[in-house]
Amino acid sequence: MLLISLSLPAPMIILLSLFLVFITTHRALSQHPTVNDDLPNRIISGLVKVKGNVQEFTETAAIFEDGSREDDIDAVIFATGYSFAFPFLEDSVRVVRNKISLYKKVFPPSLEKPTLAIIGLIQPLGAIMPISELQGRWATQVFKGLKTLPSQSEMITEITKEQEQMAKRYVESQRHTIQADYMDTMEELAELVGVRPNLLSLAFTDPILAWQLLWGPSTPIQYRLQGPGKWSGARKAILTTEDRIRKPMMTRVVESSDSMTSTITMARFMLAIVIFAIMITYF
Numbered sequence: 650m651l652l653i654s655l656s657l658p659a660p661m662i663i664l665l666s667l668f669l670v671f672i673t674t675h676r677a678l679s680q681h682p683t684v685n686d687d688l689p690n691r692i693i694s695g696l697v698k699v700k701g702n703v704q705e706f707t708e709t710a711a712i713f714e715d716g717s718r719e720d721d722i723d724a725v726i727f728a729t730g731y732s733f734a735f736p737f738l739e740d741s742v743r744v745v746r747n748k749i750s751l752y753k754k755v756f757p758p759s760l761e762k763p764t765l766a767i768i769g770l771i772q773p774l775g776a777i778m779p780i781s782e783l784q785g786r787w788a789t790q791v792f793k794g795l796k797t798l799p800s801q802s803e804m805i806t807e808i809t810k811e812q813e814q815m816a817k818r819y820v821e822s823q824r825h826t827i828q829a830d831y832m833d834t835m836e837e838l839a840e841l842v843g844v845r846p847n848l849l850s851l852a853f854t855d856p857i858l859a860w861q862l863l864w865g866p867s868t869p870i871q872y873r874l875q876g877p878g879k880w881s882g883a884r885k886a887i888l889t890t891e892d893r894i895r896k897p898m899m900t901r902v903v904e905s906s907d908s909m910t911s912t913i914t915m916a917r918f919m920l921a922i923v924i925f926a927i928m929i930t931y932f
Contacts (some may be wrong), residue, residue, distance in 0.1 A: 769784070783842060845876075861890075
């Protein structure tokens with residue numbers, strides 16, 4: 650539970666019950682993480698207090714299991730997420746406890762013809778909009794007859810397999826029904842659309858670009874290099890990605906870092922990778 654104290658004209662304290670976030674009875678990475686740059690700063694500054702489970706509420710207070718209490722509470726917000734449904738589609742798309750059967754999280758497999766696509770109904774460990782764009786590009790190709798879907802039985806088999814994998818990875822919850830890994834999803838959709846860059850080919854024809862795609866930041870622009878909807882400015886935009894990242898932070902002249910600083914930075918980066926690998930392996 651997070652307790653947030655806001656400096657308002659009338660003192661107000663808001664309790665946010667983030668269920669399924671601070672449960673410790675599950676293995677690491679088995680829940681969708683909360684990514685927020687402001688949260689650590691607010692915890693350090695004391696604006697946000699991390700509390701245990703609530704034992705009971707009184708008219709104006711919350712009493713926690715450890716015996717502590719917070720008084721003069723004006724509001725309690727239960728941040729338990731939301732449910733989605735498509736009642737206007739009747740039986741074409743059925744949702745049960747936030748579980749929905751969609752091929753590649755886009756097409757309902759029960760339709761006689763692929764005339765309906767659901768875009769953006771996905772919870773990736775990353776941005777939604779780039780995925781939605783590729784989903785839209787793929788759906789357009791299917792609608793135009795340029796791409797075909799597998800048989801209904803094949804789609805249902807793949808959907809079932811994907812749901813079983815999700816159940817093994819995540820805690821059973823309505824919050825974990827449309828999960829996806831950003832990079833895997835982007836690469837899979839790009840392959841379906843026909844715009845996934847061929848790194849092996851680029852290694853011989855454009856090694857600089859291939860190196861940037863392999864080791865540089867992943868951006869949706871790389872799926873405009875070739876195939877349908879390609880953009881002539883994609884290569885330049887990819888190679889200058891880091892320049893645009895640095896530009897807002899180059900507002901004053903500073904001395905160039907020496908080789909020792911670079912070495913220390915690289916060592917810290919490698920240590921972080923090792924720690925992350927250990928967490929995934931043993932937790």
